[in-house]
């Protein structure tokens with residue numbers, strides 16, 4: 110697709126693009142909106158530099174993609190409940206989102222996308238990695254594709270937390286004040302290969318972070334294949350890496366990507382604003 114209003118520069122062979130020649134705080138024409146949406150579907154992860162966004166504006170931009178969602182585990186900002194501050198302080202030893210995952214995959218209708226906006230970033234480090242789950246699916250053998258066809262799995266918000274998600278989140282200095290008093294456990298059943306509702310392409314939807322087990326199988330039986338698929342899905346040739354500057358906005362598609370926040374900036378602060386967009390049930 111050629112773009113008339115925006116500039117789109119790919120970041121890597123697999124996915125990701127920087128979108129230039131646009132000020133998201135200014136009114137957007139219908140053509141600009143359509144082109145942003147197309148750039149999002151084509152590139153899966155889109156990066157906007159030097160954007161001046163208030164929390165309200167970030168929610169408004171999220172509205173271009175769908176209905177802004179409420180994240181169940183953290184309290185939003187006063188006056189902008191859909192905006193969550195992700196703060197890692199210089200004292201924090203662990204970051205948020207440090208394992209490969211697709212946001213809220215454990216919900217019945219997981220978030221379709223996420224908008225993350227940088228306020229404070231470390232001098233070096235604190236990048237985010239993304240992987241293209243269409244490519245990961247396509248690269249599997251015909252035999253594996255056949256085996257995964259029709260297979261469903263249980264996705265859980267407590268996988269890896271051992272019932273202690275609340276405790277772990279409250280131990281993070283930068284997040285503790287925002288953690289909800291009651292942390293619910295979410296568990297949902299989804300196909301392990303989903304069809305993107307807008308592009309019609311198939312994407313692998315398995316992750317070590319949230320896929321607990323295949324339906325009608327034990328955790329023990331399921332784990333080797335979940336681990337294999339999760340490792341395979343993040344081969345370097347399926348990924349891209351985004352480095353942040355203050356006022357960078359990144360929007361990613363949770364239906365066909367996974368991401369990981371690189372935890373390599375101990376002793377430094379990183380402060381981001383996050384808004385997610387409601388999705389549909391994966392099919």
Ligand code: OGA
Pocket residue numbers: 195205206207212223225235236237368369370371381383
């Ligand atoms: C998220 C997340 C990654 C990052 O906001 O869902 O995983 O780099 N963040 O902060």
Ligand code: MN
Pocket residue numbers: 206210211212368
């Ligand atoms: Mn995430």
